[in-house]
Amino acid sequence: MIKSEKRKMAGGWVLTIVIAVAVALVVRNFVFGIILVNGPSMLPTLHTSEWLAVEKVTRYFGIPARQDIIIVKYPGEEDTYVKRVIGLPGETIEVRDSIVYIDGQPLDEPYVSNEPYADMEPVLVPEEHVFVMGDNRAHSWDSRNKNTGPIAREEIVGHAFWVLYPFSEARSIS
Numbered sequence: 001m002i003k004s005e006k007r008k009m010a011g012g013w014v015l016t017i018v019i020a021v022a023v024a025l026v027v028r029n030f031v032f033g034i035i036l037v038n039g040p041s042m043l044p045t046l047h048t049s050e051w052l053a054v055e056k057v058t059r060y061f062g063i064p065a066r067q068d069i070i071i072v073k074y075p076g077e078e079d080t081y082v083k084r085v086i087g088l089p090g091e092t093i094e095v096r097d098s099i100v101y102i103d104g105q106p107l108d109e110p111y112v113s114n115e116p117y118a119d120m121e122p123v124l125v126p127e128e129h130v131f132v133m134g135d136n137r138a139h140s141w142d143s144r145n146k147n148t149g150p151i152a153r154e155e156i157v158g159h160a161f162w163v164l165y166p167f168s169e170a171r172s173i174s
Contacts, residue, residue, distance in 0.1 A: 041134030087131030
């Protein structure tokens with residue numbers, strides 16, 4: 001082979017690798033990701049060391065639905081957190097006697113841990129925000145914390161929809 005042919009072939013390989021890496025980065029950042037659950041805040045629904053499939057496209061088209069499990073970033077924090085959407089924009093969220101009230105009506109939450117948790121004064125969810133809570137309310141850092149509060153739409157990373165690993169626990173989640 002001539003040197004120019006070898007250079008062309010090497011250049012083709014380099015271009016292919018650069019394109020593959022660029023596509024992978026775009027998919028990872030804007031389309032799909034995998035998140036590790038770390039901590040007890042989503043028990044009994046999710047467990048530490050479970051890996052979740054997360055789609056990242058729907059966050060560009062609106063606010064997630066109530067009771068969706070989403071991945072969020074908290075103000076001033078680097079880490080991401082797995083939480084459930086409880087309150088939507090314009091709603092008032094309150095906790096009394098370990099029951100969540102939305103605009104004065106109790107929320108049916110069969111997924112919540114039975115351990116009692118603290119009351120919370122009413123909070124109005126601003127436009128373009130959601131109020132999130134962990135399913136294990138007594139052990140969750142979430143929107144009830146005054147330093148966290150409701151989560152802005154731009155701080156939503158994605159929507160968790162499937163437990164991928166461990167394989168014996170693979171299942172759909174909502």
